[in-house]
Amino acid sequence: SDHSLDYPSSPRDIDWSIHYPAYANTGKLPEFADVGCGFGGLLITLAPLFPDTLMLGMEIRVQVSQYVQDRIAALRVTAASAVPTSVSSTAVSPSAHFQNISIVRANAMKFLPNYFAKHSLTSLFFLFPDPHFKSRKHKARIISPTLLAEYAYALRPGGIVYTITDVQDLHEWMRSHLEAFPLFEHVDEETLRAQGKGPVIDAVYTSTEEGKKVERNHGKKWLACFKRIEVQRQ
Numbered sequence: 001s002d003h004s005l006d007y008p009s010s011p012r013d014i015d016w017s018i019h020y021p022a023y024a025n026t027g028k029l030p031e032f033a034d035v036g037c038g039f040g041g042l043l044i045t046l047a048p049l050f051p052d053t054l055m056l057g058m059e060i061r062v063q064v065s066q067y068v069q070d071r072i073a074a075l076r077v078t079a080a081s082a083v084p085t086s087v088s089s090t091a092v093s094p095s096a097h098f099q100n101i102s103i104v105r106a107n108a109m110k111f112l113p114n115y116f117a118k119h120s121l122t123s124l125f126f127l128f129p130d131p132h133f134k135s136r137k138h139k140a141r142i143i144s145p146t147l148l149a150e151y152a153y154a155l156r157p158g159g160i161v162y163t164i165t166d167v168q169d170l171h172e173w174m175r176s177h178l179e180a181f182p183l184f185e186h187v188d189e190e191t192l193r194a195q196g197k198g199p200v201i202d203a204v205y206t207s208t209e210e211g212k213k214v215e216r217n218h219g220k221k222w223l224a225c226f227k228r229i230e231v232q233r234q
């Protein structure tokens with residue numbers, strides 16, 4: 001259930017060392033959030049690419065979030081035992097052991113600000129979100145004016161929102177809402193690639209279970225990315 005007792009009352013109340021024990025003494029907070037992470041393909045792909053970055057998936061389905069938690073735990077054990085004995089463990093980045101990724105079972109539409117402090121995120125991912133086709137269900141969509149205010153709060157200026165979907169109507173919906181919101185500015189794929197974000201964009205397209213399913217079905221994928229801009233002072 002969404003009972004508030006299940007949730008931390010504020011990001012300050014979260015003991016991140018339980019999620020990221022190898023980073024316990026670094027004072028680091030999660031900087032990448034994968035909203036509706038499903039089976040965790042994005043987190044697992046990005047983990048070794050950003051060894052200094054903590055990443056958190058949010059997933060509402062109990063069994064799916066448990067599956068991802070078990071998957072990460074298994075990867076940590078396997079990766080740790082695969083390290084050659086000639087290499088001292090301190091010489092190996094903790095991310096090589098998938099220590100920099102974790103997951104919470106949470107309704108991101110209600111509780112995202114309970115997890116992420118103001119301006120703590122550099123990247124926010126919405127990959128193949130549920131389309132909620134019928135108009136009366138549009139309020140259930142994960143991109144809406146109210147929620148965009150929360151996303152803008154959690155993202156630091158310069159941070160990026162990545163969206164991708166195989167549903168054209170949802171793509172247009174997400175894009176038009178993000179473009180209309182004063183704290184977000186559309187940024188095209190080429191610009192992001194030129195800024196070194198190519199590996200992230202590749203992962204956005206291909207790393208998730210839903211993305212792979214769309215490929216198998218020869219579906220089209222629409223990407224739309226947005227930068228969290230600074231507030232204009234006048």
Ligand code: SAM
Binds near residue numbers: 037038039060061210
């Ligand atoms: N991003 C994953 C991928 O690309 O494979 C999963 C895509 S799946 C179509 C959408 C996911 O969002 C589902 O796993 C669903 O349970 C989750 N979800 C839907 N609403 C959510 C919410 N309010 N908070 C957290 N997760 C949610």
